[in-house]
Amino acid sequence: MSDFAMEPLVHDAWYIGAWSHELDEGPIARRILGEDVVLFRSGDGTAAALEDRCSHRGVKLSLGAAVEQGLQCGYHGLVFDGSGACVVNPGERTSPTFCVRAFPVVERQHFVWIWMGDPALADTGLIVDFAWHDRTDEWNFHYARYDIAANYMFMIDNLMDLTHLGYVHTSTIGGHPGEHDDAELTTTRTARGARYVRWMMESTPPPSFVKVAGFEGKVDRWQEFEYVAPASVLQWGGGHDSGTGGRENREKPGGMAVRLFHHATPADDENFHYFFWRLYT
Amino acid sequence: MSDFAMEPLVHDAWYIGAWSHELDEGPIARRILGEDVVLFRSGDGTAAALEDRCSHRGVKLSLGAAVEQGLQCGYHGLVFDGSGACVVNPGERTSPTFCVRAFPVVERQHFVWIWMGDPALADTGLIVDFAWHDRTDEWNFHYARYDIAANYMFMIDNLMDLTHLGYVHTSTIGGHPGEHDDAELTTTRTARGARYVRWMMESTPPPSFVKVAGFEGKVDRWQEFEYVAPASVLQWGGGHDSGTGGRENREKPGGMAVRLFHHATPADDENFHYFFWRLYT
Amino acid sequence: MSDFAMEPLVHDAWYIGAWSHELDEGPIARRILGEDVVLFRSGDGTAAALEDRCSHRGVKLSLGAAVEQGLQCGYHGLVFDGSGACVVNPGERTSPTFCVRAFPVVERQHFVWIWMGDPALADTGLIVDFAWHDRTDEWNFHYARYDIAANYMFMIDNLMDLTHLGYVHTSTIGGHPGEHDDAELTTTRTARGARYVRWMMESTPPPSFVKVAGFEGKVDRWQEFEYVAPASVLQWGGGHDSGTGGRENREKPGGMAVRLFHHATPADDENFHYFFWRLYT
Helix, strand or coil, X not given: CCCCCCXXXXXXXXXXXXXXXXXXXXXXXXXXXXXXXXXXXXXXXXXXXXXXXXXXXXXXXXXXXXXXXXXXXXXXXXXXXXXXXXXXXCCCCCCCCXXXXXXXXXXXXXXXXXXXXXXXHCCHHHCCCCHHHHCCCCCEEEEEEEEECCCCHHHHHHHHCHHHHHHHCCCCCCCCHHHHHCXXXXXXXXXXXXXXXXXXXXXXXXXXXXXXXXXXXXXXXXXXXXXXXXXXXXXXXXXXXXXXXXXXXXXXXXXXXEEEEEEEEEEECCEEXXXXXXXXX | CCCCCCCCCCCCCEEEEEEHHHHHHXXXXXXXXXXXXXXXXXXXXXXXXXXXXXXXXXXXXXXXXXXXXXXXXXXXXXXXXXXXXEEECCCCCXXXXXXXXXXXXXXXXXXXXXXXXXXXXXXXXXXXXCHHHHCCCCCEEEEEEEEXXXXXXXXXXXXXXXHHHHHHXXXXXXXXXXXXXXXXXXXXXECCEEEEEEEEEEECCCHHHHHHHCCCCCEEEEEEEEEECCCEEEEEEEEEECCCCCCCCCCCCCCEEEEEEEEEEEEECCEEEEEEEXXXX | CCCCCCCCCCCCCEEEEEEHHHHHXXXXXXXXXXXXXXXXXXXXXXXXXXXXXXXXXXXXXXXCEEECCEEECCXXXXXXXXXXXXXXCCCCCCCCCCECCEECEEEECCEEEEECCCHHHCCHHXXXXXXXXXXXXXXXXXXXXXXXXXXXXXXXXXXXXHHHHHHHCCCCCCCCHHHXXXXXXXXXXXXXXXXXXXXXXXXXXXXXXXHHHCCCCCXXXXXXXXXXXXXXXXXXXXXXXXXXXXXXXXXXXXXXXXXXXXXXXXXECCEEEEEEEEEEC
């Protein structure tokens, strides 16, 4: 599908670089927006991200180890702190000009967010908030990361057009394509993207709904998706027995509901890291 | 061997796209002359070939399913018929200009032939006829397809120059290189290629001949090969006990004979699909 | 690490093409300085090297067999001698202009050396001598060959800067980085490279030293390395119990010593063959 006209990757934006727990085992290498990055946690526990290449002899810093002062290169022992400064240069002097590139990082709600563009523009207020990330005591949750060989916009495209459900996810949340064609769709432009609410009234509950909530008759089912450019999609979906007022009060007890946070971090033009967080009642 | 000067691939010609039986399990993806093609059988049983890319969102149509009206894309359910027309567009209208590229296809003698060039030139009279393909009740046969990482002309080169038999196929139909050097060779130009007849009189029967026909002494052995440009080679070979008149009457009872049909469909400049059909008595 | 500025490969030099014993099983294919080479032993036992491509139909000669007169192509049986001349052309005449490129080869001290540049400059006096190669009856030895995906100069860089020992080889010959930082280093320019002698007086014996020689206290340890451009490094290292006069007389009995010959033959700009010979007492 490389013959699709593709938009240039957006650099001045926050992307998810890693799950917080991924850094617990030591530094990790990850390709983000065409650059090799090492993500690690310094001695004080702060997450940081550097160019994954020692400026001394070019070795990948991700092959080294997180130490008290920062990240130690595994070859000759140089240590760089989270700002990219070389703070230990064994047998030699350090110098302010001897450093590696560092990237702004913010750890929040189980994610390590990274800014690959101009650091001066890295406004942390732009980080997408998804309050449900902190309510893991109330909701069951499932998280994952997949490396997918496609431009990241194909994932956004997929999530923002649910007409594929009838054909692709027949054994879980899909099937009955005609009912999907007949869904009511309301779309709203937002400051940083778009939101739609989609209702399938008096529709057949798909296999996963039946399995989780035990529906026996028709359901009033909704799908609410919000795209926050460039890489996040927030999802709220669920259903209630038809005729029980579910459309007027989606949060009423019974039925089923699921909340998901989707994020597609470009590795490069043709690959992305798909971060996926699902909570359900 | 990519530094060989290679001829451009010939587009205005019939190539074998698949064995007929390959389409029985559903659509198949195949690269032919540098293009990704999907071959499938429509609801009425007719073989067809389309560009392997849905014109809606670019998904490979070969991931979909053959349905009554044609080939259904596995992503959003669009259906294209064998002419490439979109006949089902769920939730939307179809349009004469919304289609995928289709390729002329003819199914004959167990093969699905495809024309990748200008459809206006696709004269079915140009399809190579090999009557033996229909005599599977009279002959034992063996068929296969190999994907080979080389320009397809290396296969033609191989088949049309048998001096390699003495060195390569020593445990089956080769060995005794000196006898191959001494073979009598008669070559004839034909309308679409060339034919040669090669006689190895009073020669040593190779291992496969001994195994199949039990030769105990010398044999008069022939190899008749015809190249039909650009991609087919028809073969008739065999042998009789020397001194029994086999040269004058190759079809007389006894001895052994084998007929093969070779076809090398270019996948691209550096790969081809080798279709191979062997009948023997 | 491909963004390092790399020097052009040096063609007019002797490189190790193979271990002598590698040719005992028949011809071998090896990529050297960007060219595909076949190394083999002729019927008279002489090692030779040719371009790995038959000038008839382009097949790799390394797929053929060493025969009395040279190397026989496995496809049509042509034989080329060690000078590249075609000496057998089955069913055809040979011709002085029909040949393959040959490379000067010298077999010495268990190695097959090859010259990929201008043959007129192939002075065998330039081959690096390492007399220890012939003393396998006196010393235990170990040899190996590794194919490494990096520019060959990274290996030279590694061997000529031992400050990495403290960080990389902690379980064998390294550890205690501070002691390595404090080593005394004397460097000398030589006609074809450089030599250094490095002393770590009163230092902690590394794990391998303890294992081999049973050191119980501090050691006076030396490392003497000589680089002979472009691809060889000769090493002599060892240690004696501190205070026993080891620095004045390294060859005195007791303690431990090791001699190594390292050679990095470029396969191309980003790959090399690392030949490694180690003798120890």
